[in-house]
Amino acid sequence: MNLLIVGATGTLGRQIARRALDEGHEVTCLVRAPRAATFLREWGASLIKGDLRDPETLKLAMEGNTAVIDAATVRATDSIGIREVDWDGKVALIQAAKAAGIQRFVFFSILGAENYPKVPLMDIKNCTELFIKESGLNYTILRPCGFFQGLIGQYAIPILEDQSVWVMNEATSTAYMDTQDIAKFAVNALSHPETENKTFDLAGPKDWSPEQIVALCENIANQPAKVTRMPIGLLRSGQKIARFFQWSWNIADRLAFSEVITSQAPITVPMTETCKVFGVDESEISTLEAYMQEYFDRILKKLKQLEYEKNQKQSRKRSPFKTPSS
Template sequence: MAEDLPVLVVGATGFLGGQVVDELLKRGKKVRALVRPKSNAAKLEAKGVEIARGDMLDAASLVTAMTGVSAAISTAAGYTRNDKNAKAIDTFGNSNLAVAAKHARVPRFVLISIVTSDQTPQIPHFWNKKLAEDKFEELGVPFVALRPGAFFDQAVGMGGDPFEKGRFVWLGSKDARLTFVLASDVAAYLAEAVDADIVEGERIDIGWSRPLSIHEAAELAGRRAGKQVKVVSIPSGAIAALGKVTSKVLPLVADMASMVAWFETGKYVADTTRQEQVFGPPPTPEDAIARVAERYGH
C-alpha cells in the first residue's frame, strides 16, 4: 500500500531538507533520502532514514531513488550552495528531477519554489524555480509547488545570535516591505503537502500574515529581547556595483543584486489565501519572531 512506501527527500542533508526529514518522521512516514556519493549520511541513517546514493546531475540515479516511493520532496538549490555546479543543479538538475519523476511514476512531487518567481526573469535563481515548475507541468508529473518568501531565520541568524548582538544584517532598503517565512514552518508545510488536499499543478504562496520591513522586524525583535535591535544594511547600489565587477567570477553577487532590487519594488509579497485554506492561518510576524528569539534563549 502507498502508506507503506517511503517519501523521497532530495536535499535531505541541507538546512531545510533536514527539517523536512524530521517533519516526515514526526508524522510517521518512512523516509528515503537522496545523498550524493561522497556525502556523510550518518545522521540520517541514525534516524532510520533509507539512503539512496545519487546526484541531481545523474538522471539514472534519480530514477532509481524515486522508484517505489509514495511521494517525493525536493528542497535542493544550487544557488544556496554556490559551488561550481550551482547553475547546473538549478537548471539541468531540476529538469532531471522532472524526467525521473515521470519515468518512476511518482504519485506526487512536492517542489520548493519562490514567491513571485514567475515575475522575475531578471533574477536567475528565481526564474529557474519557475522553469522547474513548468518542466514538471510539461511532462505531466503530478506536482505541487510551494512558493515561500525570504527565510527570516537564515537571513538574521548569519554570524550568531542577532538578539544578543542587537543587530540584524540586511541587504538593501530597511523600509521595503516583503514576505518572510521561517524554515521550520516551510518544512512542516512541505511534509504536510504530501497528503494535503491540493489540486495537482498548484503553486501556493507561503508567508506570514502580513509583509513587513526588516526595520519593523527589528522593532518587534527588540521588544522581545528587551533591548534595541538595529539594522545594519548594505545599500543596494553597492551590491549592484559589486555584481557588475564580479559577474564573470561570482555570478551569485549579480543574482543577489537583482533580488535586492526586486525586494525594493514592494512586489515580493505572498498571497496567503490558499496557504490558509490548505495549511491553516499563516503565522503572524509577532509569533514567528518570538519563536526565533526562543531558539536563541530569549
C-alpha cells in the same frame, strides 16, 4: 507512502523529513554526503547517496518510492553553479520521476518567480515550473517568499554580538514563514488530492520591513542594534563586478535579488483559502514575534549559563587558604 526527499539536509528539507517521518511516511533522503546526514538516519530515514548532476543515481533513488518532495537548491556559498543544480539537475530529477512512474511530485519554487526573468534563480524556478507542468507528472508547486530561519544570521546574531546589521535602502516588506509550517504544507499535499496539479503561494501572517525586524529584535534582546544602510546602487554595482570572476557567479546571481527585494509592493499573499485546501489551521501558523522570542530566550538562557559556569571556574581557582579582604 514511500517518499523520496531531495535536499533533506537543508534548512527546509530537514523540516520536511522530520514532518514526514512524524506522519508515518517511509522516508528516503537523497544526499551527496551521507556522513553529513547521519541525523536523518537517526530520525528514522533511509539514506541513498546521489547527486542531481548524476542522472544514474537519480534513477536508483526513485526505486521503491511513490512520491518525491524536492527542496534542493544551490547555496550562495557553493562552488556549483545555479544552472547546474536548479536547472540541469531538476530537469534530470523530473525526467527520472516520470520514467519511474512517481505518483506525486512536490516542487518548491519562489513566490513571483515569473515576474523577474532577469534574476537568474527566479527565471530558472519559473522555467522549472513550466517544465513540470508539461512533464505529465502529478505535481504540486509551492512558492514561499522567505524563511524565518534566514533572519537569524541577518538580524538576531549581529545584534547579540554587537555587530552591524546591514539594511538595504528601499527594501520591501516580506511575509516570511517558519520552515516547520512550510514543511507541513509540503507533507499535507501528499494526502490532499485537491492540491494535485496546482500551484500555491505561501506567506506568513504578516509582512515585515527590515526596520520592523530590527526593532523587534532590539525589543526582545533589550539592546540597540548598530544599523548600517546600504544604497541599492552600491549593491547593483557589486553584482556587475562579481560577474567578472568565475568563483563569484553564485554571489552575483544572489546579488541580482536586489531587483526582487526592492520591489514596491509587499511580498505577501492571503492564506485563508490555501490553508483550507491543505487542511492547515491558519491560526497555528507561526508568527515572527513568537519565533524570535523563542530564539532569543533560548540564546540568552545559554549565555547566562555559560557566564555562570565561567564564574564558577574562576571561584574554584582561588586558594582556599586565602581569606577575602575586608
